[in-house]
Amino acid sequence: MKLSSRMSRLGTETAFEVLARARALEAQGRHIVHLEIGEPDFDTPANIVRAGQDALAKGFTHYGPSAGLPALREAIAADFTRRRGAAVKPEQVVVFPGGKPVMFFMFLALLEEGDEAIYPNPGFPIYESMIRYVGATAVPLPLRPENGFRVDVDELLALVTPRTKLLVINSPQNPTGSMLTADDLKAIGRFAAERGLWILSDEIYSRITYGEPHHTMLRFGDPERIVVLDGFSKTYAMTGWRLGYGIMPAEFAPVMARLQTNATSCTASMTQMAGVEALTGPQDSVDRMVAEFRKRRDVIVAGLNALPGVTCVEPQGAFYVFPEIRGTGLSSKDLENRLLAEAGVACLSGTAFGREGDGFLRFSYANSIENIREALARFGGFLQKGAARSRSSASAS
Numbered sequence: 121m122k123l124s125s126r127m128s129r130l131g132t133e134t135a136f137e138v139l140a141r142a143r144a145l146e147a148q149g150r151h152i153v154h155l156e157i158g159e160p161d162f163d164t165p166a167n168i169v170r171a172g173q174d175a176l177a178k179g180f181t182h183y184g185p186s187a188g189l190p191a192l193r194e195a196i197a198a199d200f201t202r203r204r205g206a207a208v209k210p211e212q213v214v215v216f217p218g219g220k221p222v223m224f225f226m227f228l229a230l231l232e233e234g235d236e237a238i239y240p241n242p243g244f245p246i247y248e249s250m251i252r253y254v255g256a257t258a259v260p261l262p263l264r265p266e267n268g269f270r271v272d273v274d275e276l277l278a279l280v281t282p283r284t285k286l287l288v289i290n291s292p293q294n295p296t297g298s299m300l301t302a303d304d305l306k307a308i309g310r311f312a313a314e315r316g317l318w319i320l321s322d323e324i325y326s327r328i329t330y331g332e333p334h335h336t337m338l339r340f341g342d343p344e345r346i347v348v349l350d351g352f353s354k355t356y357a358m359t360g361w362r363l364g365y366g367i368m369p370a371e372f373a374p375v376m377a378r379l380q381t382n383a384t385s386c387t388a389s390m391t392q393m394a395g396v397e398a399l400t401g402p403q404d405s406v407d408r409m410v411a412e413f414r415k416r417r418d419v420i421v422a423g424l425n426a427l428p429g430v431t432c433v434e435p436q437g438a439f440y441v442f443p444e445i446r447g448t449g450l451s452s453k454d455l456e457n458r459l460l461a462e463a464g465v466a467c468l469s470g471t472a473f474g475r476e477g478d479g480f481l482r483f484s485y486a487n488s489i490e491n492i493r494e495a496l497a498r499f500g501g502f503l504q505k506g507a508a509r510s511r512s513s514a515s516a517s
């Protein structure tokens with residue numbers, strides 16, 4: 121098969137590959153604790169499911185406008201304006217089947233060969249994949265545990281060249297759970313506006329925070345150069361429904377809608393009606409889910425920090441932890457493989473999130489406290505066996 125040369129630049133999300141390996145082990149009768157996949161383990165709230173069913177019954181089974189159903193664009197604009205303190209009009213909203221198309225279409229619309237785009241590393245792997253796929257140069261911005269995995273604004277400034285066209289930020293962040301402060305966003309927004317840079321602000325975890333409030337980039341930068349990515353996958357446990365959106369300059373919205381016309385025509389109509397209910401209906405299920413995630417975060421952070429050779433920064437949002445594991449003497453990839461094969465714990469090597477993730481693992485704590493405790497016990501047992509092995513080989517030599 122002769123594929124286009126651009127296919128050689130397309131990356132992927134390793135989480136799906138680890139999940140497949142874990143499932144294969146389960147098929148052989150092994151018990152696996154799943155901490156690899158980034159999706160809430162909760163069901164979509166019943167009122168939202170009912171709204172989807174009603175929409176099917178009422179005939180929302182046809183094509184809709186490429187930019188999204190007016191009712192949903194209005195609901196998103198109203199919700200965004202109320203929650204985030206940045207006034208948004210429905211014509212600035214475009215609805216997509218998930219958050220991912222927002223990044224892909226934005227990069228397709230704005231980047232060309234020779235352009236540089238700066239993205240967080242470790243970070244969601246699709247940024248780098250898509251930037252490279254569209255022919256631009258992906259410039260990693262390292263995030264480090266020393267400053268809680270926040271963007272170092274001076275380091276960011278040093279990466280900007282005359283070719284820099286776009287900057288990706290993500291807060292709360294996948295895979296580290298870090299959040300940018302209002303001061304960080306102010307500094308980033310100011311210098312991006314001065315240099316005319318576009319910003320993709322991935323805010324898909326905006327509602328999953330544990331203390332400090334989330335701030336939208338839209339309040340701090342040039343609104344004519346910002347696209348905010350958000351959606352329903354994480355907040356409302358709707359990953360399989362495929363529903364996300366972008367908030368963007370009104371002039372840019374028809375561009376993104378045209379890409380959608382070419383790629384998918386529109387987002388499923390019944391899914392969009394479920395989205396209207398998600399935003400306008402009761403929000404207590406979101407609050408309950410976040411309260412539960414917080415308890416799990418506390419258990420997993422304390423448990424990891426108690427393991428020899430493991431140090432874990434406390435995340436401020438999302439549902440991931442990104443512990444440093446260099447002290448175990450194993451590489452990230454070896455540890456990912458061996459924890460799965462020998463301890464039955466599925467997690468991801470930090471390198472799945474870019475080269476700066478070397479020396480780290482990512483655990484998703486979208487699993488019960490009981491299973492998290494079991495995974496920690498298995499991880500601890502694995503490290504103890506390793507320590508015993510190295511003690512006995514040292515005494516033998």
Ligand SMILES: Cc1ncc(COP(=O)(O)O)c(C=O)c1O
Nearest residue numbers: 158218219220244294351353364
């Ligand atoms: C940072 C980040 N952005 C975007 C997405 C994509 O979300 P969706 O499933 O709505 O396409 C994810 C999903 O894991 C994510 O972690």
